[in-house]
Amino acid sequence: MEFNQALDKLKEVDQKVHALNHAEAIISWDAATGAPKNSVEGRAITLEVLTSETFKTLINDEFNDLLHTLEDKKDNLDPITLAKVKEYRDEYNRIAKIPAKEYSAYTGLRAKSSNAWEKAKANNDFKEFAPYLKEVVAYNKRFAEYRGFEGHPYNTLLGDYEKGYTTDDLDDFFGSLKETVVPLVKQINESDVKLKTDFLSKYYEKKTQLELSDKLLDIIGFNKDSGTLCESVHPFTTNFNKNDVRITTHVHKNNFTSNIFSTLHEGGHGLYEQNVRDDLNFSILCSGTSMGIHESQSRFYENLIGRSYAFCEYLYPTIQEMFPEQLSSITLDEYYLGINNVQPSLIRIEADELTYSLHVMIRYEIEKMLIDGSIKIEDLPEIWNQKYTDYLGVTPKNYSNGVLQDVHWSEGLLGYFPTYALGTAYASQLYNTMAKSIDFDKDLREGNISNINQWLIENIHKHGKMLSPKEILVSATGESLNVKHFTDYLSNKYSKIYNL
Ligand code: ZN
Numbered sequence: 001m002e003f004n005q006a007l008d009k010l011k012e013v014d015q016k017v018h019a020l021n022h023a024e025a026i027i028s029w030d031a032a033t034g035a036p037k038n039s040v041e042g043r044a045i046t047l048e049v050l051t052s053e054t055f056k057t058l059i060n061d062e063f064n065d066l067l068h069t070l071e072d073k074k075d076n077l078d079p080i081t082l083a084k085v086k087e088y089r090d091e092y093n094r095i096a097k098i099p100a101k102e103y104s105a106y107t108g109l110r111a112k113s114s115n116a117w118e119k120a121k122a123n124n125d126f127k128e129f130a131p132y133l134k135e136v137v138a139y140n141k142r143f144a145e146y147r148g149f150e151g152h153p154y155n156t157l158l159g160d161y162e163k164g165y166t167t168d169d170l171d172d173f174f175g176s177l178k179e180t181v182v183p184l185v186k187q188i189n190e191s192d193v194k195l196k197t198d199f200l201s202k203y204y205e206k207k208t209q210l211e212l213s214d215k216l217l218d219i220i221g222f223n224k225d226s227g228t229l230c231e232s233v234h235p236f237t238t239n240f241n242k243n244d245v246r247i248t249t250h251v252h253k254n255n256f257t258s259n260i261f262s263t264l265h266e267g268g269h270g271l272y273e274q275n276v277r278d279d280l281n282f283s284i285l286c287s288g289t290s291m292g293i294h295e296s297q298s299r300f301y302e303n304l305i306g307r308s309y310a311f312c313e314y315l316y317p318t319i320q321e322m323f324p325e326q327l328s329s330i331t332l333d334e335y336y337l338g339i340n341n342v343q344p345s346l347i348r349i350e351a352d353e354l355t356y357s358l359h360v361m362i363r364y365e366i367e368k369m370l371i372d373g374s375i376k377i378e379d380l381p382e383i384w385n386q387k388y389t390d391y392l393g394v395t396p397k398n399y400s401n402g403v404l405q406d407v408h409w410s411e412g413l414l415g416y417f418p419t420y421a422l423g424t425a426y427a428s429q430l431y432n433t434m435a436k437s438i439d440f441d442k443d444l445r446e447g448n449i450s451n452i453n454q455w456l457i458e459n460i461h462k463h464g465k466m467l468s469p470k471e472i473l474v475s476a477t478g479e480s481l482n483v484k485h486f487t488d489y490l491s492n493k494y495s496k497i498y499n500l
Helices: 001-032 037-058 062-070 078-096 098-125 126-147 154-159 165-192 206-218 256-274 292-303 310-324 334-339 358-374 377-392 418-434 440-445 448-460 469-477 484-497
Strands: 227-231 237-241 244-249
Touching: 001 037, 001 062, 001 078, 001 237, 037 078, 062 078, 098 126, 098 469, 126 154, 126 358, 126 377, 154 165, 154 256, 154 358, 165 358, 165 377, 165 418, 206 227, 206 256, 206 310, 227 256, 237 256, 244 256, 256 292, 256 448, 256 469, 292 418, 292 448, 292 469, 310 440, 358 377, 358 418, 418 448, 418 469, 418 484, 440 448, 448 484
Parallel strands: 227 244
Antiparallel strands: 237 244
């Protein structure tokens, strides 16, 4: 293929892929937010057509030639086109090296396995799910072989979610967490300090809660002309382009801070998507660069802003005014301590800020062993329970609250979990650098998020997929992942709260 022809064709493919992704995303958004129960079958048929169209567009010899033509002349490409070529090459390699028959059989398996997981979880029966999980793991091991890997086969899977990271990075990272966070949690478990939390589970009217989430989005600068907030069972963010970003929250009448922190969390994801630079819009590059960097943004707004004392000083009087009956006798300090209560628990998605990463560490340790074959599927529940006992001091009494709690493995998302903890740690590292030029507490006390937003836009958001996660972290903070920023932050904060 000729160079100019390849350039034109790449634009055409990029536009088409964007359109197909737009359609798929809007259908999935609709499924989670408003579609009726009986819409399942029709949606599955449509999604299958769209997915196979995307597959045909990207995985064929002509497109491979096109990429080769452009790769051969990469010095003549502008930076945006070069980044697109790299992105599409990764996507091509991810799929094309796997025999087509196996790839489509795997797609079928994932659907069946998700189904089996749902039933197994409802019936509290691990044996029902085990054969599917065994197959999912076997496929992923084979795919890593087909695609090739350096070091541990897990590296290939991890690279799909956090490019450039390896098990060596993660072993160091989680090793440090184990050394610092596990003893900290033990100390808190044994501490006499008991924080007041009963006011958090009083009845809080839904309408007022939604007014509060709406206010929160204004405070953090979420652009409502380019995004909306809806409700869904599990909060999430999806973007069709930078001017159309959808986020969701959930409202529990007896747990009102769940809505506050979901809104701040998804709002953080949403801000990232809304603030990618304009010239990347409507292309494959117009999105967050990785799951981990994305999570660093959501955790920044949720934890470093939302759970900070300075922001509570600003926000709490408003919350108190909105819920006078429930909160008039609760002081600012009681509110701050209540929302930062540490309670080791069995369920990852309900975990507090301190123990959350330990839930992720357990999953990482298990995934790594599943992929290198050092454990058997049958032994999984026992291994799971032992790790919960060792690291968190709690032991699951059944499978549903233990090894069967997450949807990820049933859908083949092996290598995804670590990004939750990496992102949380990135957030502390970003904060550390940001705090050198911004008076963080003063701004938060005044409810002024604009300096923080501007810093994140300049250093993170605007780049979209132009930089890899490692490149972004180094360009923003001057160093690669340094877990000490995260462990220091946790030690300082929780030693104060629990008088350790
Ligand atoms: Zn998130």
